[in-house]
Amino acid sequence: MVLNLTRSERQGAMIVAVLLSLVGLVMTLFGADGYFSTHGFIIMLAGMGTVFLVGRGYDAPEPSDERLAHYYDDPVKAGVILAMFWAVFAMFVGDWVAWLLAYPDMTFDAAWASFGRLRPVHTTGVIFGFGGNALIATSFYVMQRTCRARLPDQLSPWFVILGYNLFCILSVSGYFMGITQSKEYAEAEWYADIWLVVVWVVYFLLYLRTLQRRNEPHIYVANWYYLAFIVVVAMLHIVNNLALPVSWFGAKSYTIYSGVQDAMIQWWYGHNAVAFFLTSGFLGMMYYFLPKRANRPIFSYRLSIISFWGITFSYIWVGSHHLHYTALPHWVQTLGVTFSIILLVPSWASAGNALLTLNGAWDKVRDDATLRFMMVAAVFYGLTTFEGSFMAIRPVNSLSHYTDWTVAHVHAGTLGWVSMISYGAFYAMVPWIWKQKKMFSPRLVEVHFWLSVAGTFIYVFAMWNSGIIQGLMWRTYNDVGTLSYSFIDSMVAMHPYYIARAFGGFLFLLGACVGLYNIWKTMKVRTPAMVSDPSRPLPVAGVAAGSVEAGE
Amino acid sequence: MFGFHYKLERKAIGFVIAIIIAASIGGIVEIAPLFTIEGTVEDVPDMRVYTPLELAGRNIYVREGCYACHSQMIRSLSDEVERYGPYSLAVESKYDHPMLWGSKRTGPDLARLGDKYSDEWHVRHLNNPRDVVPESVMPRYGWLLRTPLKVEDMSGHLAVLAKLGVPYSQEMIDNAPSDAIGQAQPDRDEAGGVAERYGDATNIRVFDGNPSRVTEMDAVVAYLQILGKLTDAAHRQQDAEIPGDAS
Numbered sequence A: 001m002v003l004n005l006t007r008s009e010r011q012g013a014m015i016v017a018v019l020l021s022l023v024g025l026v027m028t029l030f031g032a033d034g035y036f037s038t039h040g041f042i043i044m045l046a047g048m049g050t051v052f053l054v055g056r057g058y059d060a061p062e063p064s065d066e067r068l069a070h071y072y073d074d075p076v077k078a079g080v081i082l083a084m085f086w087a088v089f090a091m092f093v094g095d096w097v098a099w100l101l102a103y104p105d106m107t108f109d110a111a112w113a114s115f116g117r118l119r120p121v122h123t124t125g126v127i128f129g130f131g132g133n134a135l136i137a138t139s140f141y142v143m144q145r146t147c148r149a150r151l152p153d154q155l156s157p158w159f160v161i162l163g164y165n166l167f168c169i170l171s172v173s174g175y176f177m178g179i180t181q182s183k184e185y186a187e188a189e190w191y192a193d194i195w196l197v198v199v200w201v202v203y204f205l206l207y208l209r210t211l212q213r214r215n216e217p218h219i220y221v222a223n224w225y226y227l228a229f230i231v232v233v234a235m236l237h238i239v240n241n242l243a244l245p246v247s248w249f250g251a252k253s254y255t256i257y258s259g260v261q262d263a264m265i266q267w268w269y270g271h272n273a274v275a276f277f278l279t280s281g282f283l284g285m286m287y288y289f290l291p292k293r294a295n296r297p298i299f300s301y302r303l304s305i306i307s308f309w310g311i312t313f314s315y316i317w318v319g320s321h322h323l324h325y326t327a328l329p330h331w332v333q334t335l336g337v338t339f340s341i342i343l344l345v346p347s348w349a350s351a352g353n354a355l356l357t358l359n360g361a362w363d364k365v366r367d368d369a370t371l372r373f374m375m376v377a378a379v380f381y382g383l384t385t386f387e388g389s390f391m392a393i394r395p396v397n398s399l400s401h402y403t404d405w406t407v408a409h410v411h412a413g414t415l416g417w418v419s420m421i422s423y424g425a426f427y428a429m430v431p432w433i434w435k436q437k438k439m440f441s442p443r444l445v446e447v448h449f450w451l452s453v454a455g456t457f458i459y460v461f462a463m464w465n466s467g468i469i470q471g472l473m474w475r476t477y478n479d480v481g482t483l484s485y486s487f488i489d490s491m492v493a494m495h496p497y498y499i500a501r502a503f504g505g506f507l508f509l510l511g512a513c514v515g516l517y518n519i520w521k522t523m524k525v526r527t528p529a530m531v532s533d534p535s536r537p538l539p540v541a542g543v544a545a546g547s548v549e550a551g552e
Numbered sequence B: 001m002f003g004f005h006y007k008l009e010r011k012a013i014g015f016v017i018a019i020i021i022a023a024s025i026g027g028i029v030e031i032a033p034l035f036t037i038e039g040t041v042e043d044v045p046d047m048r049v050y051t052p053l054e055l056a057g058r059n060i061y062v063r064e065g066c067y068a069c070h071s072q073m074i075r076s077l078s079d080e081v082e083r084y085g086p087y088s089l090a091v092e093s094k095y096d097h098p099m100l101w102g103s104k105r106t107g108p109d110l111a112r113l114g115d116k117y118s119d120e121w122h123v124r125h126l127n128n129p130r131d132v133v134p135e136s137v138m139p140r141y142g143w144l145l146r147t148p149l150k151v152e153d154m155s156g157h158l159a160v161l162a163k164l165g166v167p168y169s170q171e172m173i174d175n176a177p178s179d180a181i182g183q184a185q186p187d188r189d190e191a192g193g194v195a196e197r198y199g200d201a202t203n204i205r206v207f208d209g210n211p212s213r214v215t216e217m218d219a220v221v222a223y224l225q226i227l228g229k230l231t232d233a234a235h236r237q238q239d240a241e242i243p244g245d246a247s
């Protein structure tokens, strides 16, 4: 990877790496507590590792200008591999957590392995580690193709992808140690949050710079979604994480918000993390890879405009549906329900747009597991958003809130939609970027598909059942007018469902392992480069066109 | 409309600005008034702050992720009020940075836990929940008993919270470490100042059963015993309403 960098890019990388090592060193030496020093040490290691890596190739000859005739896909490759590693790791933790709820002593008497610490490791690992890397990798791929422009430089994409993973490592290692802000999906402490802001600004600028270089007059739909993902996540992240550290050399901080305002800001963040991380970004993915793989144009351009702005505008209002019947003022709850229901329209418009794009290509869906992954993802997207709008209605939420029904909804969305669309996109993109005709083993793609579908169904049905039973048991009165069930009764009733869920999760995890293996093998195949990337070539004048992929 | 969009999607910066505007409106309309409208948070004179020991316990509650299984927000539904007590008011988490309302009840709500069980029950339960509730799926927290409580930096914690609006006095800030020790060791001199600064109703006693040292268990139990006890406002509100008509 270093060999492809120019001299000045290597210098830049060196400077960044040295600075990072120094920051890490200072944090290690002056840390007010062991936590902070440990994180300083991790940062220092990351910096020094990079120094070493760049140093080794520093004096190698510069790459020839011929590289400018190709899209720059090295960071995409790194992102795909990182995403798959995070998937396996974090789903393993997810399944462990699932077993813990059935057999609570399946742990050591160690603090780091207790449920409360592992759960954020799972959520952060899957959402940010797996999902985030998948989004960044595919966005680099998609923005170059749809702009027909190469990334403006080769250093900043590496900074984004590696810096982002440093953030993920800091967060996750922190949760094991007990460093947390306790804000769901934003548990990382203040210094990690600041680092993410730096990475994110570079990411945003990289996106804009690529857009400015585009050789297409219009910005393609997929990029609207990736842009919304980048811009709005930045807004959410900064506002929600405003905090005052106890010491500038210590890990602990206190959020500046308290009580009801904190709750509203947390769920404004929380639900829009769902919206702009787990929805917008992945819709961007869908809008590129699904039509590409099906080899059909998007069904309706106008529908995509309506759904894009519908989603971007309405989602921001719905956070308060997490706080029904609480101490949050009633008027805010009402706004939350109203927009949650409105939101169903653009959501289904997106899902419908995707499915109608497949119209006429159903034979392909039947034969091609990759396309089937994307089709099933669109179906689950439709299902989850329908369920979400339903759960946002106050009387329904009075039953579902606090129960496993929420967990069912979450995993219908994350397993059925987020993971499946990512797998579909990866299986389409991996052969293209590694210049292969197809995946190492299409049969294993098929195996992965069925493991994922089976795992998702078992998981979601188990949690629907347990959630509804739980909710009903909590509110059932007997003839005398007192509550029929103690809390413990409801807890005991969950046991069989928790085992079923853990089993379903295991299948899904197994699928991820199969996927990682298959991608790894594809990457290692050493056949002569195949011309398989279906994207249009870069319009670079004066360079032999033979090395560039075939046009559409 | 589509014609306009046709033009908009040729301009990267314009598009970004449009996204920012579209995605800001909802948040501004819903959040800004929460800071300005009076009555969003009830005005209650008897609302008290956490003592340093309780605050340390709260931080351990956060560190261990208890909030992942326990809510602290009783909704205004009759079955919840019957099961857990008067529904939660905004003022009760007024000094909570961050709030711990929670979103999942793998275990029961804890908003009105204070005084429900003895200290000894809590210590045994936290050490191994299955000693007292055989079917429980809650993790064990044995290390709380083994780990001495870190109190040296408590002044810094109170000082930051004071900056954020929690009414800690300078005296409370200065004495935070010794107040934390004193609250869990009533025989020591440090205990004297705790009641003076935080009120006579403060629980001053050995929480973990071991008077010779202050452990993280002391802090967590002290925190659990104060849940729902910072103000009586919720009970007063319930008495004022017709019983049973809680929704």
Ligand code: HEM
Pocket: A091, A092, A094, A095, A096, A097, A098, A099, A119, A122, A123, A126, A127, A131, A406, A407, A410, A411, A414, A415, A418, A419, A501, A502, A504, A505, A506, A508, A509, B068, B103, B104, B106
């Ligand atoms: C192998 C597959 C998986 C298993 C076994 C699994 C298991 C779990 C378990 C046991 C919980 C805790 C539920 C509770 O507290 O009652 C959980 C929560 C969660 N998981 Fe997963 N998970 C898996 C995959 C995923 C994926 C791929 C994602 C996201 C991309 C995800 C996102 C989440 C989220 C957001 C939560 C928090 C839900 C909430 O707070 O309501 N999970 N998962």
Ligand code: HEM
Pocket: A184, A270, A274, A278, A279, A318, A321, A322, A323, A340, A341, A343, A344, A347, A381, A384, A385, A386, A387, A388, A389, A390, A391, A392, A393, A397, A400, A401, A402, A406, A409, A410, A413, A414, A417, A418, B103
């Ligand atoms: C129209 C779209 C959607 C609506 C209206 C919606 C609505 C809801 C509602 C009402 C809840 C329960 C809140 C509570 O009672 O605590 C919820 C939770 C959740 N939803 Fe959705 N949902 C939608 C789409 C999605 C999608 C597509 C995903 C995932 C990819 C998703 C992920 C989540 C997560 C992670 C939570 C759990 C938050 C937590 O408690 O930690 N939602 N959603």
